[in-house]
Every structure is written in structure tokens, then in C-alpha cells.
Amino acid sequence: EAQVTQNPRYLITVTGKKLTVTCSQNMNHEYMSWYRQDPGLGLRQIYYSMNVEVTDKGDVPEGYKVSRKEKRNFPLILESPSPNQTSLYFCASSPQGQALTDTQYFGPGTRLTVL
Amino acid sequence: AQSVSQHNHHVILSEAASLELGCNYSYGGTVNLFWYVQYPGQHLQLLLKYFSGDPLVKGIKGFEAEFIKSKFSFNLRKPSVQWSDTAEYFCAVNAENYGQNFVFGPGTRLSVLP
Numbered sequence: 001e002a003q004v005t006q007n008p009r010y011l012i013t014v015t016g017k018k019l020t021v022t023c024s025q026n027m028n029h030e031y032m033s034w035y036r037q038d039p040g041l042g043l044r045q046i047y048y049s050m051n052v053e054v055t056d057k058g059d060v061p062e063g064y065k066v067s068r069k070e071k072r073n074f075p076l077i078l079e080s081p082s083p084n085q086t087s088l089y090f091c092a093s094s095p096q097g098q099a100l101t102d103t104q105y106f107g108p109g110t111r112l113t114v115l
Numbered sequence: 116a117q118s119v120s121q122h123n124h125h126v127i128l129s130e131a132a133s134l135e136l137g138c139n140y141s142y143g144g145t146v147n148l149f150w151y152v153q154y155p156g157q158h159l160q161l162l163l164k165y166f167s168g169d170p171l172v173k174g175i176k177g178f179e180a181e182f183i184k185s186k187f188s189f190n191l192r193k194p195s196v197q198w199s200d201t202a203e204y205f206c207a208v209n210a211e212n213y214g215q216n217f218v219f220g221p222g223t224r225l226s227v228l229p
Contacts, residue, residue, distance in 0.1 A: 004158075033217070035219070040124070040221050041221055042119075042121075042205055042219040042220050042221040042222045043159075043205065043207075043219035044219070045216050045217055045218070045219075048216055056216070058216045059216065059218065090159065092159075100147050100166075100209045100211060101147050101164065101166040103149075103161045103164065104151075104159075104161070104217070105158075106151075106158045106159040106160070107158065108158055109158075
């Protein structure tokens, strides 16, 4: 089944403890992206990647890192999480890196709580 | 910077009522416009998109949206809603001179009463 998967789905952690949220897609998509969703703010783009080894900042990149070593994986890294990073995180992918009109396919979301 | 606004935070309708959800964006150049929907417990999925051609676009499940360039708007419509349309709806914009990033609106929660 074509899908975007994220792990873990739920995570409670403490301030300063490094964590990684994984994202994987099996559709051979070039474009991948991370968003956070907060009440009243909608989805805000954190980072995106147009292809392997190509990443760029979205609107809210502070406090996050990403890497794209393989086409299928796009992990989100929080080196030193803080409570203001408590949010619902979505990974998404779309077929072509340069095509701005592509449909994005979203993962199920990861609910992160930082105490 | 690009921004997207959605007029209503929460809309409550009875079944068979008509729906219009507002979406306005701030960028004046060439834009690609999307409506995504998030049904309870499900992934976000695309309802429809506009990037060129006929400004009235039709999507899945009887939804349509009209791009009005002079008003910087991309409102979503459905003539007769069903209980199964209860969901959160997000408008999203990509402005072609701003790179490959996307800006989403804050979302509108639609509750349809049976």
C-alpha cells in the first residue's frame, strides 16, 4: 500500500532530551516535508526536501534539523526539545521535487509533548 | 511573506445546507492553490487544487472552489453537505517565486448535524 509512515505516533519527553521522529514513504517521491500543526495556526512548514541531500527551511525551522540521505526517509531531529515544540507533527511527500502543483500525501501525524 | 487566512474557525450546518468556506491569501504573483481535508482520525488528503486554466475547479465528493484573482480568494463550496463532510478544512498556497514551500491557513472546522 502506498503510504507515508511516521514513528512514533505519540511521544512524551522532557526538555533537552534529543529525539528523532522518523518519516518514510514507499512511493519513490522526490519531495518530502515536515509540518507542525497548532490550534488556530494551521499547518506550518518546518523543513522540506526536493531530493536526496537537498533540504531547505520552511517558515518555522528554529530548533529542528532534518536530513535526506535516502529518497524514502526524511527524519526530523530535535536536538534539545523545549515545551514550545509540543505539537502535532506531519510528514508529507509528493512525486516531483520541482513541481509546485503536486498533491502532497500526508502521514498519520506524531503527537509530541515536551515537559 | 505569504499568508493565508480562513474566515471561519468553526462552521455548524445541518445536512443538505449549502457550504462556502472562505480562503484569502496575501501574495500577488502566480500562485498554486489547494484545499485539504482532515476527517476525524484520518490523514490529511487533497480535496482539489488550482494552478492554471478554468478558475472554477471541481474536486472529490462534490466540492468545488473558485479562484478569483482580483480578490486573492479561493473559496470552497458544496451545494448540499452531508454528515460525512464533518472534518477540518485547510486552504494552502504555494507562490511560485517563493520556492517550494507551502503556506497553510489556520483551518476551518465543519460540523454537520444529522
